[in-house]
Amino acid sequence: MQIISPNYILTPEELLCDMSIAFDNTIKKIAPIEELIKEFADAKVTTLKTNSLLMPGLINAHVHVEFSANKTDLSYGDFMSWLYSVIENREDLISGCNKECMSKAIDVMLESGITTFGAVSSHAMDLEACANAAQNVVFFNELIGSQATMADALFTDFLSRLDASKSVQRDGFYPAVAIHSPYSVHPVLIKKALEIVKNEKLKLTAHFMESQAERDWLDNNDGDFKEFFETLLKQKSAVSDSKEFLKYFDEHKTLLTHVVKANDDELKSISSNKHTIIHCPISNRLLGNGAIDLTKLDEQNIDWVTATDGLSSNYKLDLFEEMKVALFMHSELPLLDLAKKLINSVTKNAADALGLNTGEIAEGKNADMLVLDLDKEPNDELAIHLILHRYNISKIYINGKLQKDN
Secondary structure (H helix, E strand, O other), X not given: OEEEEOOEEEOOOOEEEOOEEEEOOEXXXXXXXXXXXXXXXXXXXXXXXXXXXXXXOXXXXXXXXXXXOOXXXXXXXXXXXXXXXXXXXXXXXXXXXXXXXXXXXXXXXXHOOEEEEEEEEOOOOXXXXXXXXXXXXXXXXXXXXXXXXXXXXHHHHHHHHHHHXXXXXXXXXXXXXXXXXXXXXXXXXXXXXXXXXXHHOOEEEEEEOOOHHHHHHHHHOOOHHHHHHHHHHOOOOOOOOHHHHHHHOOOOOOEEEEOOOOOHHHHHHHHHOOOEEEEOHHHHHHOOOOOOOHHHHHHOOOEEEEOOOOOOOOOOOOHHHHHHHHHHHOOOOOHXXXXXXXXXXXXXXXXXXXXXXXXXXXXXXXXXXEEEEOOOOOOOOHHHHHHHOOOEEEEEEEOOEEEEEO
16 A cells, blocks of 8 residues: 655546655545555655646557557658658668667657557567567457458458467556457458447447548548459458448447548437547647547537557657647637637547546546646646646656656
């Protein structure tokens, strides 16, 4: 049992002052220090310095660790140019990121305060690095393949990777399933995978409506994807339209990534099924896909969270940087309100979407916590300042264990 005593504690509802926390792997009690010392007499007490802020660890719900070797190899500014550059450089990127490369990316996330992440894994090359990570990991085994003739082989490979992730035996590691996208996964594969998700109650994610190319292809079998599919896959039409694809996920709460080009009917379907949207602002900008309309999501009562995507479409795996970009990207929204929503989108809301017992400083929650060193006493605009300023993270706890101390 430990007791930690900061000046301030950030909760979703309010900023607590002069309160302390008793915890082991979970938060046992929040109360004045004298009360905790009396109740937990044998606990180790850590008193933090002036203007210390304790807040929840950050949750990066969507990242591709396998593609962490990219820095200047891929083309930005246009989705199709980026996609062709991924295909052209794929082997080099994969072979160029060994276990050390992936572990470094995971450690960088930890240094920036990310205590939980959702790893979308295409090949399971990142399994060992994720299994050995200090963080909590939701390991999304990705299913991809639009050709019916390859369905059996692709599903066998998917099952092999899923089984391998199930063999990881440690607290805070969760095998899960990712369906790549409506244009890249055959309905036969989707249905078979969702049976497993349903029977084993696995967490589920998918990319959806990231680009105009996807919009045109699913609606009209036309647009920039037409030549891509005809040339590379000898495919003249989409395997699903967007309505069919979303229908598969009825009754399966799903994290849908990007959703930049979704129409009103699709948003209504997402809302009615209580799916969550993962917003990746830097990735959307670098790939030329525009900005999602957060006002529409709020109007439809759609929960959304913020994530980095992978280094194939980002320059950092840093949620403070991601929130900062989002703060400027959505310039039409009230600044303080947006800042508060962004903080929640990488803490409480992300935990709720992933079904994890973390994401907030509250009794009974896992002790995933950050200590930030503020410059001075915080004011009502704390959420803005947390995003704008790179405050030092002096301590990081994951499930009550100290992972960083400086």
